[in-house]
Amino acid sequence: MNENLFTPFSTPTILNQPATIPIILFPTLLVLTSKHPINNRLTTIQQNLIQLALKQMMMTHNAKGLTWSLMLMSLITFITTTNLLGLLPHSFTPTTQLSMNLAMAIPLWAGTVIMGLRFKTKNSLAHLLPQSTPAPLIPMLVMIETISLLIQPMALAVRLTANITAGHLLMHLVGNAVLALSTISFPLTLLTSMLLTLLTILEIAVALIQAYIFTLLISLYLHNNT
Numbered sequence: 001m002n003e004n005l006f007t008p009f010s011t012p013t014i015l016n017q018p019a020t021i022p023i024i025l026f027p028t029l030l031v032l033t034s035k036h037p038i039n040n041r042l043t044t045i046q047q048n049l050i051q052l053a054l055k056q057m058m059m060t061h062n063a064k065g066l067t068w069s070l071m072l073m074s075l076i077t078f079i080t081t082t083n084l085l086g087l088l089p090h091s092f093t094p095t096t097q098l099s100m101n102l103a104m105a106i107p108l109w110a111g112t113v114i115m116g117l118r119f120k121t122k123n124s125l126a127h128l129l130p131q132s133t134p135a136p137l138i139p140m141l142v143m144i145e146t147i148s149l150l151i152q153p154m155a156l157a158v159r160l161t162a163n164i165t166a167g168h169l170l171m172h173l174v175g176n177a178v179l180a181l182s183t184i185s186f187p188l189t190l191l192t193s194m195l196l197t198l199l200t201i202l203e204i205a206v207a208l209i210q211a212y213i214f215t216l217l218i219s220l221y222l223h224n225n226t
Contacts, residue, residue, distance in 0.1 A: 054069060054072075060223055061222070064226040071108075075108070075218070079095060079211035079215070080207065080211040082095050083164060087200065095164050096165045101158075101161050105153040105157045109152055112226075113149070115222070120226070128141075128149070159210070159214075160214050164207070167199075168203075171196065174195060
């Protein structure tokens with residue numbers, strides 16, 4: 001029986017129960033921790049990477065924005081590990097599900113908007129109307145800016161879903177081509193295998209970049225509202 005291209009993206013089940021929650025929680029077990037004063041190389045590298053990402057995203061934030069540091073670092077760590085685990089053969093990638101990405105994007109985006117309306121009400125409302133706008137265009141521009149504000153979480157979720165799903169589909173197609181060519185031509189099989197290796201390296205980079213972009217955009221929304 002031939003599998004559909006989107007079969008790997010279907011939610012797996014254990015004892016006829018969806019296994020999404022255990023899969024989502026599994027990456028937390030891979031975060032390295034140490035109880036000793038002297039860390040090993042892996043935990044040191046992990047801490048340095050977290051500090052670098054934290055510096056890049058939070059350097060322009062004020063005191064209220066800095067309170068989100070732990071949440072944003074947890075977010076980028078979670079998305080990164082989830083994306084990388086999804087590259088393993090016969091694995092399931094939760095970030096290919098639009099529903100899950102929306103479940104991450106909407107609360108975080110709503111939190112930044114609520115903070116803006118609470119602490120900087122005038123500035124937040126002023127973003128809905130560009131300066132020097134002609135009076136006849138004010139109602140239309142307010143509607144456009146409001147719509148653009150409301151679609152921000154959708155854009156976040158769709159961007160992450162589309163990039164991860166497209167890469168997995170391409171790897172699936174190239175992998176099937178390798179299996180099909182293995183009985184036809186060895187040179188073509190070798191060439192396609194090299195292409196698959198390069199594509200895998202590219203997908204690792206995409207997994208890291210998309211996690212960073214998702215978290216960075218949340219950080220930018222937070223900066224605009226604090």
